[in-house]
Amino acid sequence: MTELLLAATSLDVTPPPGHRLDGYAARTDLATGAADPLRATIIWLSTADEPGVLWLTLDAIAVGKNLTTELAVAAGAAAGIPASHVVVSASHTHSGPSGWTGEIHPVIPAERERDLVDALTTEVRATCLARRSVTASWRSVEVIGVGTNRHRRSGPHDNTAGILALHSPEGSLEAVLLDFACHPTTYGPENLRYSADWPGAARAALAPAVVGFLQGAAGDVSPRFTRQGRGAAEVARLGGLLASRVREALAGPGLALPQSAPAIRRTTLDLKVREIPSAAEAARLVVAAESRANGQDDPSGRIAQTRLDGARGQALMAAVPLPDSLELPISVVTMGDVCWVNLPVELFAVHGACLQADSTHPVTRVVGYTDGYYGYVVDHSAAESGAYEALITYFDQPTTTQLLSRTTAFMNT
Template sequence: MPTLTAGFAQVDITPPIGVGMSGYGSRTKPADGINDPLIAQALVLSSGEQAAAIVCMDNIGLNWDMVCAARERAEVASGIPEGNIVIAGSHTHWGPMTSGGKYMPEYLRATISEEYNETLVAALARIVAEANSSRVEVVAGIGSGFSDLVTFNRRVGAPDLSTLWIAAMPPERAIIASREGNRLAREWRRGEHRGPRLSAPIAELDGNRVGPADGEVGLLRLETLDGMPLAGLVNFACHAVCGGDEETFYSWSADWPGQARAAFSSLLGGPMMFAAGCSGDQVPRWRQGNSRERVGKSVGAEAAHVWWGIDENSGDLPLGVTRRSIELPPNTRVPSLAQAQANLAAKPDPEGSDAQWERACVMLAEEIEAGLAAEVWAMRLGDLGIIGLPGEPLTEIGLQIKQRSPFAHTMVVSLANGAMAYFPTDDAIHAGGYEAEWSPVGLGTERMLVETGLDLLRDLYGRGEG
């Protein structure tokens, strides 16, 4: 079996002050400060004739054009085929707006910096090349644990069976939603098809029902032959929306993933990479104040605990990469482009806050008209399978892939090689709510993503690589 080698590199990608911010439609100006730096990290793995690069960055997610530009440049700089490279965003809501944002007023869209975008693309390609050139022989270990009182599912079932969208709860209610959601997720057992979608009515939550909360912390551990940590790749499903004090609402921040990396590194002396799981409906228990530290340290410490608990390492693990392009079905509830444009034009102030939904409908209609092509990316390293999905899947999509995967360990990475939209389940589309309405994709998306991901994993599992 060929020898496994790996290399790691990172770069500061904090934008200049004055660049527009992504994440919140309530913002009225560009960034005016730096709370903590944004970084991008690259991990290159190579075994025999196979090589793959995983790039994780503090960004809400890159569009397809920027992903393609970065992968093409990385291939030229490193020799790694562009199809073997995945670029994933952490989904911090305190990062730059690099594209889109058409639901935002024009004066904010004008704060997108093409100069910064060019710098970012170049930086991503450069760290792939640097990681590739710094490769050394390594041994890899794979494991998982749980940080299962950190998140809850913000799609809540009301007693009348309607769907509520609750982004934040008081602490005494959030812990109940978190505990019950994680209990549900644990019932999505391996080898089965789906699991419970909603809990029984919970008296402490006014009779509301909660959905699954996936608290699994997946880890790929890479050590040099002398036992030094090269890097840890961590997969966890939680929106990066903790925030801090009010005065930092316009300050760049990696949010809780930055604190997780810091906690992990302080415990192990090596870097942690964060790959967001299927967190389209997963939000942190705590908000503002010291919530970034609470969530980040919880996840980072659990990842370190998993690292120490892995007792099997190997340097002769099979490595393989594959991908598939698919066309996702459209959201049929979105008006036609002509109708959406007419609705927007009819607003007294099309650029005002009261026209945000109409601007969003124009954006969604344009995306549908352009076609909803998506790339599903997959990699294997030994008993670990990784799936990359180019949007924000609801957690049930990730749970289905993990429970039916042929691999002993599976990571499902969101916002990977694209940031198309929310990827709702069919049940969520029927129920309605934010994630289903603010998406260009429609019924059948769930099945296409799950089955495509599983097909790719089975292919990698069956053929192996080396």
């Protein structure tokens, strides 16, 4: 009989102070310390005969192409499996260092810091991954109050959390692979301390189980309308809310999954980069956005400010040479009835819903920010209204449709 094997660990990879934080163009000062640890979490499911899949989840704004390659090689070496069986995902916290990935978009110039990258990959490569027998089960649960659509409270948002639970033969919860869609932006640009934000608080609340967090289709989802503050107490409240719902789901029955290793398939999509307005037109849009920004720290004020940020970001895109096309790595992981489709972009919620609706798998979870980073993928409404995300996306609406249709075709192959 095949035995499902788990190796799971969570590494504290918090850098020292003095490095630039990522996530907000308005933040220029260097990190002064840590509010809570940044972690690289490994969950590896395999059998004695099959390498299975190793998920490496990192508390970072993104995992760029180079960082993905280096981490996949390091984690593969630690496990003794090919790097092609490693999936590298970012939580998308806006309180991590920019130096791991470097510049993810012209909006926030940054450089890779070799000392930070080497420290991270060395830690991952040196990890001891002892495997033990587990059983796998699946649950999903509705979570209200962590995030909503950030353009309008009643807008599209997948408020379900997906839960892959891994129990020992004796019944103890060993690890959880948890996915949920919402920007980790409890801390704002004024924060100068590293933080995993609410995903880290949710992990801590679910201890001692090892929790790997996967960020969903969160391009237009955030705590903008739900957060009650900006500090550590609010991080704990939001993370605790998610964790409490996960615990409730774990207390009930789940869908038993087969005792076989998960499988992974990969492909690459070549997508055309949209035409950016001229420098003069981009500058005109900045002036118009400046006239509408009021500086208020309320939902409407923050929307106006983000649109100004988007206009400035588009102006930066107009000032640099962009490639004609981008190659996006797409992967599909399946385990029994459950499918995770992984994309290296920030999908809007409606796109995640479309992929789920068109999937032939009984359970489909859409994961972004994985194996690379190529910015926002926006819906028609955002493109027409000139939302922040639409101003800095690399892709127009026809290309977005192509991305979704080709991903669906590969997912259902």
